[in-house]
Amino acid sequence: MSKSLTVRTTLATLVLVPSLLLGCRKESENNTSSTPKPTATSQAAHNEQKKTAEIVTLPPPRHSSDMSVEEAIAKRKSVRHYKNEPLSLQDVSQLLWSTGLNTDAAVDGVSSATRHYPSASATYSFETYLVVGNVQGLESGIYHYDALGHSLVRMKRGDFRHQLTVAILGQRMVEDAPMSLVFAADHTRNKNRSGTRGEVKYLDLLEVGHMGQNVSLQAEALDLGTVVLGSFKDEAVAAIKKLLELENEEPVYIMPVGKEAR
Ligand SMILES: Cc1cc2nc3c(=O)[nH]c(=O)nc-3n(C[C@H](O)[C@H](O)[C@H](O)COP(=O)(O)O)c2cc1C
Numbered sequence: 001m002s003k004s005l006t007v008r009t010t011l012a013t014l015v016l017v018p019s020l021l022l023g024c025r026k027e028s029e030n031n032t033s034s035t036p037k038p039t040a041t042s043q044a045a046h047n048e049q050k051k052t053a054e055i056v057t058l059p060p061p062r063h064s065s066d067m068s069v070e071e072a073i074a075k076r077k078s079v080r081h082y083k084n085e086p087l088s089l090q091d092v093s094q095l096l097w098s099t100g101l102n103t104d105a106a107v108d109g110v111s112s113a114t115r116h117y118p119s120a121s122a123t124y125s126f127e128t129y130l131v132v133g134n135v136q137g138l139e140s141g142i143y144h145y146d147a148l149g150h151s152l153v154r155m156k157r158g159d160f161r162h163q164l165t166v167a168i169l170g171q172r173m174v175e176d177a178p179m180s181l182v183f184a185a186d187h188t189r190n191k192n193r194s195g196t197r198g199e200v201k202y203l204d205l206l207e208v209g210h211m212g213q214n215v216s217l218q219a220e221a222l223d224l225g226t227v228v229l230g231s232f233k234d235e236a237v238a239a240i241k242k243l244l245e246l247e248n249e250e251p252v253y254i255m256p257v258g259k260e261a262r
Helices: 003-014 043-052 069-075 089-097 161-167 197-221 234-244
Strands: 054-057 126-132 141-146 151-157 179-185 250-258
Touching: 069 197, 089 179, 089 197, 126 197, 161 179, 161 234, 179 197, 179 234, 197 250, 234 250
Parallel strands: none
Antiparallel strands: 054 151, 126 141, 126 179, 141 151, 179 250
16 A cells, blocks of 8 residues: 555544535536645644545435446446436435445454455455546545545546546546546565565456446446446546656546436
């Protein structure tokens, strides 16, 4: 885990600011004020981060629905056109829950927590980021999902959907969707495995497929549409890393989500 991620996660578990406090102020595309990135190495810098980070507690997810898993599988398809309608914070919570902590799993002393998807040796190499432009009750910005706290940590203020579209060389659905999820791998979490770096990456790429499928099926059950975007060039990876201010993580999948425009 990178230092910045450790700080983000620690902050998320320490500080809870109700999402309603943030309101749903509409941001212009050019409003790019940034919460300082938590690259703290000293205690003083760490404390400064605690003061500035904003945490959004997500509403509790549901554990059942009217749609059967068979129906969700049958309906799943790539959706690339979205209505200009906001997502609800409840929907965002539910989508993230599908890749989040499995609170029903037994704590066995080996793995203290498991998630709703499998991971080779339970290393859970991925972090989830949100590029938010049109979600009710959530200010536009870039957020990190803290799976342990089922909360969001705001990293930047502003609507960055256009920048993300440019970063991935013009896949317009990202600009049109109210929000996109970005799954980014920290390949070093698997570094103690005996395999080569290439094998480690291979395992991580298998893992993200499970995450993407969970989100796809969850979106169907919420009557939302999504598509997995993963066909990027190296230059796109570099641009996404820059936009999200990622140090050690490699963005692998982007999933825009919204109401399908039929
Ligand atoms: C690893 C992977 C990467 C993908 N990358 C993209 C992408 O960059 N852009 C896109 O529009 N669709 C992308 N797709 C979606 C496929 O184009 C889509 O799943 C395929 O055309 C089948 O259509 P369906 O999902 O509606 O069944 C990707 C799918 C996978 C599994």
